[in-house]
Amino acid sequence: xxxxxxxxxxxxHLPTHKFGPSSLTWWGIIGYMVVEGGFFALAFxxxxxxMGHEQGWPPEGWAAPDLLWGSLFTIIILLSEIPNTMxxxxxxxxxxxxxRRLMPMIVAAGAVLLIIRGVEFNALNVRWNDNAYGSIxxxxxxxxxIHILTDWGDTIVLWALMMTPVGxxxxxxxxxxxxxxxxxxxWLLWIPIYLMIYWVPRL
Amino acid sequence: xxxxxxxxxxxxxxxxxxxxxRIARDGHHLNGAELHARLDRTWRRQPGLIGWLATVxxxxxxxxxxxxxxxxxxxxxxxxxxxxxxxxRPDGHVVGAARYNELFTMHGSTMMFLFAVPIMEGVAVxxxxxxxxxxxxxxxxxxxxxxxxxxxxxxxxWVAFAFNIAPDIGWFxxxxxxxxxxxxxxxxxxxxxxxxxxxVSALAAAVVLVCTILKARAPGMTLSRxxxxxxxxxxxxLMIIFAMPSIALCSGMLISDRLVGTQFYNHYExxxxxxxxxxxxxxxxxEVYIIFLPATGFVSVITEAFCRRPIFAYPVVVxxxxxxxxxxxxLWVHHMFATGLPRVGYSFYTAASMTVAIPxxxxxxxxxxxxxxxxxxxxxxxxxxxxxxxxxxIGGLSGVIIAAVPxxxxxxxxxxxxxxxxxxLIGGAVFPLLGILTYWFPKITGRMMSETLGKIGFWxxxxxxxxxxFPMHFAGLLGMPRRVYTYPAGMGLELPxxxxxxxxxxxxxxxxxxxxxxxxxxFRGALATDNPWDASSLxxxxxxxxxxxxxxxxxxxxxRTPLWDEKGDLPVVTGLRVDDKxxxxxxVVAAIPDVREPVPEASIWPFVAACATGVFFVSxxxxxxxxPFGGIPTAIAMAAWFWPSSLKRTAEPVIA
Numbered sequence: 001x002x003x004x005x006x007x008x009x010x011x012x013h014l015p016t017h018k019f020g021p022s023s024l025t026w027w028g029i030i031g032y033m034v035v036e037g038g039f040f041a042l043a044f045x046x047x048x049x050x051m052g053h054e055q056g057w058p059p060e061g062w063a064a065p066d067l068l069w070g071s072l073f074t075i076i077i078l079l080s081e082i083p084n085t086m087x088x089x090x091x092x093x094x095x096x097x098x099x100r101r102l103m104p105m106i107v108a109a110g111a112v113l114l115i116i117r118g119v120e121f122n123a124l125n126v127r128w129n130d131n132a133y134g135s136i137x138x139x140x141x142x143x144x145x146i147h148i149l150t151d152w153g154d155t156i157v158l159w160a161l162m163m164t165p166v167g168x169x170x171x172x173x174x175x176x177x178x179x180x181x182x183x184x185x186x187w188l189l190w191i192p193i194y195l196m197i198y199w200v201p202r203l
Numbered sequence: 204x205x206x207x208x209x210x211x212x213x214x215x216x217x218x219x220x221x222x223x224x225r226i227a228r229d230g231h232h233l234n235g236a237e238l239h240a241r242l243d244r245t246w247r248r249q250p251g252l253i254g255w256l257a258t259v260x261x262x263x264x265x266x267x268x269x270x271x272x273x274x275x276x277x278x279x280x281x282x283x284x285x286x287x288x289x290x291x292r293p294d295g296h297v298v299g300a301a302r303y304n305e306l307f308t309m310h311g312s313t314m315m316f317l318f319a320v321p322i323m324e325g326v327a328v329x330x331x332x333x334x335x336x337x338x339x340x341x342x343x344x345x346x347x348x349x350x351x352x353x354x355x356x357x358x359x360x361w362v363a364f365a366f367n368i369a370p371d372i373g374w375f376x377x378x379x380x381x382x383x384x385x386x387x388x389x390x391x392x393x394x395x396x397x398x399x400x401x402x403v404s405a406l407a408a409a410v411v412l413v414c415t416i417l418k419a420r421a422p423g424m425t426l427s428r429x430x431x432x433x434x435x436x437x438x439x440x441l442m443i444i445f446a447m448p449s450i451a452l453c454s455g456m457l458i459s460d461r462l463v464g465t466q467f468y469n470h471y472e473x474x475x476x477x478x479x480x481x482x483x484x485x486x487x488x489x490e491v492y493i494i495f496l497p498a499t500g501f502v503s504v505i506t507e508a509f510c511r512r513p514i515f516a517y518p519v520v521v522x523x524x525x526x527x528x529x530x531x532x533x534l535w536v537h538h539m540f541a542t543g544l545p546r547v548g549y550s551f552y553t554a555a556s557m558t559v560a561i562p563x564x565x566x567x568x569x570x571x572x573x574x575x576x577x578x579x580x581x582x583x584x585x586x587x588x589x590x591x592x593x594x595x596x597i598g599g600l601s602g603v604i605i606a607a608v609p610x611x612x613x614x615x616x617x618x619x620x621x622x623x624x625x626x627x628l629i630g631g632a633v634f635p636l637l638g639i640l641t642y643w644f645p646k647i648t649g650r651m652m653s654e655t656l657g658k659i660g661f662w663x664x665x666x667x668x669x670x671x672x673f674p675m676h677f678a679g680l681l682g683m684p685r686r687v688y689t690y691p692a693g694m695g696l697e698l699p700x701x702x703x704x705x706x707x708x709x710x711x712x713x714x715x716x717x718x719x720x721x722x723x724x725x726f727r728g729a730l731a732t733d734n735p736w737d738a739s740s741l742x743x744x745x746x747x748x749x750x751x752x753x754x755x756x757x758x759x760x761x762x763r764t765p766l767w768d769e770k771g772d773l774p775v776v777t778g779l780r781v782d783d784k785x786x787x788x789x790x791v792v793a794a795i796p797d798v799r800e801p802v803p804e805a806s807i808w809p810f811v812a813a814c815a816t817g818v819f820f821v822s823x824x825x826x827x828x829x830x831p832f833g834g835i836p837t838a839i840a841m842a843a844w845f846w847p848s849s850l851k852r853t854a855e856p857v858i859a
Contacts, residue, residue: 003744005234005775008759009422011787012228012778014799016856022797024341024418024788031410031444038448042482046452046467049478059473129464132474136467139456150838157842164850168212171801171856 017170019177029178033185050132057201059133064201066123073116074194077187080109088180091173103159110152117145140193151186222854229756230777238755241781246751257807259343261332264350268325272318279313282306291704293692303688304371311374316401317357323497324408327436333742334430336421336758338786339802341414344809349407351813356400363393370394378468378479383461392824395454399820402447409443412436420794423760430740434521435500438528439493446489453482463827484535492531498632501639502588506570508738509585510577513764516569523562530559540608541615549608556606583657587638590665598626619679625672645731649748652724660716667709674699739764757787783857803858808844815840
């Protein structure tokens with residue numbers, strides 16, 4: 001320091017973790033959510049831009065995607081919020097045992113969702129290279145699949161970490177809390193995509 | 204949990220509590236030389252090549268960013284000299300048409316994606332933590348990953364150029380030219396994938412900067428006391444976060460059109476080439492302000508320090524930065540006037556484009572008022588500020604001219620546009636950048652740059668610049684089109700082109716002089732004191748160059764210009780850990796101490812992850828199978844990056 005210093009407060013008493021906006025990683029996650037949200041918003045804009053060029057949507061001669069698998073996917077992903085909320089609450093309550101019990105449920109839900117998603121691609125009734133309509137709905141579904149896949153991977157790594165002794169560290173509970181926050185974002189984003197893929201073509 | 208386990212857990216907690224009481228912290232008991240030695244042991248880089256690759260010190264990463272970006276500036280500059288040689292005379296034969304297409308594509312792409320944006324981020328990564336009084340950026344490992352992604356993207360583009368597969372589609376790669384039908388081969392894919400690299404890098408750096416600025420400011424540095432450069436970088440980082448997804452999306456769609464046959468831009472299957480233009484310019488226009496706004500931050504910093512007066516009307520400057528950032532997203536269509544738009548579209552985007560002159564003008568008036576009311580010292584950084592104001596105002600005025608649709612339709616794709624954007628980009632960003640590099644050089648290296656060489660360099664650059672680009676206005680008015688490799692004699696284009704070429708070599712001389720000045724000063728320059736310009740912000744409160752840990756104690760701030768206003772001893776807070784890396788988080792608005800935050804140790808995994816991502820991106824030019832086979836190693840590297848090196852609990856958290 002160029003100048004002598006004068007001590008004011010001593011901060012040794014401050015905590016080393018906090019939940020919510022006091023956490024640095026919370027801000028990082030919000031930052032990446034905005035990035036991904038922007039990405040999806042622009043993809044939605046491209047969807048409506050391309051739709052504006054067509055006489056019909058889907059274009060004449062093509063059938064709208066089958067409802068079954070996409071709707072089943074929607075129901076399961078909405079139900080997955082139940083264990084997700086329980087995990088989030090357990091994290092705030094520092095209940096590591098409950099988290100260890102619940103994490104396999106959310107990982108299993110992710111696996112089921114990914115399997116259904118594979119079938120969903122087959123039920124779109126159009127291929128990505130058939131026309132611009134096919135390209136954009138494949139793009140929306142693929143983007144969301146990547147979203148699910150990355151969060152599923154994160155969740156597995158976190159689950160493994162929570163099974164170790166460091167699972168008891170406060171910061172790991174903050175991680176758990178924020179991972180649950182992110183899962184909410186994943187299913188919230190799915191709702192407009194579901195409507196755009198399955199219901200806008202039926203309007 | 205059975206009672207035995209519960210008992211174990213309780214014992215463990217007691218042991219940790221006892222350990223916690225013994226942790227060394229800075230303060231009355233621990234300061235001065237011993238504190239320095241212990242902090243340095245905790246924070247300094249590990250030896251060896253691995254240590255060098257694994258470092259997460261924001262100062263090292265920032266320096267690498269700056270040096271790499273300057274190398275790309277030189278490379279891009281050499282390309283422009285070849286182009287100027289080709290255009291010096293009518294019907295030139297230095298290069299052919301195809302090579303010329305590669306040259307302007309490489310020049311534009313290098314300057315925009317590999318020089319201008321990264322160098323602003325690099326300067327910010329170096330200086331922001333010092334300026335806001337903290338020990339590290341947020342997410343230092345992400346910061347390291349961001350640098351390597353940028354480096355690999357730049358290398359890929361230039362290696363491709365060396366192997367004669369450089370892109371030749373212009374820096375904005377319009378479809379259908381860049382699509383599968385008109386650009387067979389891999390040139391366009393190289394361009395699109397370079398974009399992917401730099402955008403991943405820029406987004407990571409942006410998140411790092413936003414979190415650092417919002418959460419890691421020194422106690423007392425409320426938003427209304429934040430240095431203007433930090434404000435500028437906050438807005439710029441947010442703009443990157445909102446703008447970059449757009450180019451990620453459109454270049455991703457381009458790659459998939461080319462690789463797997465999607466039809467986004469294919470008119471015959473009801474795609475639309477204009478979709479590209481909308482998405483590209485929704486990014487591309489904010490991009491210009493992403494480059495320009497950090498420079499306004501530089502100008503505010505230099506003006507304040509060299510006029511010895513706080514910036515006039517600070518709130519106006521802050522609001523001007525924010526409103527420029529918002530307006531930047533409402534202008535993109537003015538790049539598309541020549542594509543044909545509804546009449547109301549023309550009116551709206553003309554008005555919006557002219558509106559942006561208002562906040563920019565306000566900032567310029569605030570700087571002029573600061574100079575008028577202060578006592579300016581015309582040392583090199585300040586000369587660059589004056590050069591900036593003159594040049595940028597000319598570029599701004601030609602911008603207002605081409606915001607008008609009838610004039611734009613006449614001048615679209617002529618050298619008038621080339622003149623305009625070089626005035627705003629070089630005048631608006633490179634001049635302040637050279638000023639700020641001179642200004643922060645003593646902080647970064649501990650030595651002063653030569654004032655004499657600096658002044659000579661400034662004048663050659665300033666005059667050479669005007670000689671290069673002012674005649675281009677006339678060439679453009681005479682109808683000389685952009686991106687055409689030659690022109691015929693007898694149309695009045697000989698003189699302006701010859702002048703431009705002479706000017707370009709003067710500019711190159713000045714840049715060379717700047718580099719020589721930098722290198723010589725780095726080894727032989729006068730030793731710098733801690734605060735050689737007698738400036739007011741916190742980066743000058745630590746030594747030059749700063750120690751690995753930045754500040755021995757976290758400083759406390761009570762005004763906008765703390766080093767001018769604290770007459771006596773510098774107030775600091777204490778109580779951070781000394782033998783593990785730790786820094787302080789404060790609240791977003793009021794900067795009240797909130798959390799003690801462990802800082803991640805150095806890690807090789809960001810480098811490994813960047814290598815894996817690099818293999819992934821490059822191979823996806825050739826096959827869609829790169830997605831699973833490149834994605835899995837990337838995911839593994841990232842999991843290893845997150846995974847702690849020890850699973851034993853510690854008294855207080857460490858990220859190792």
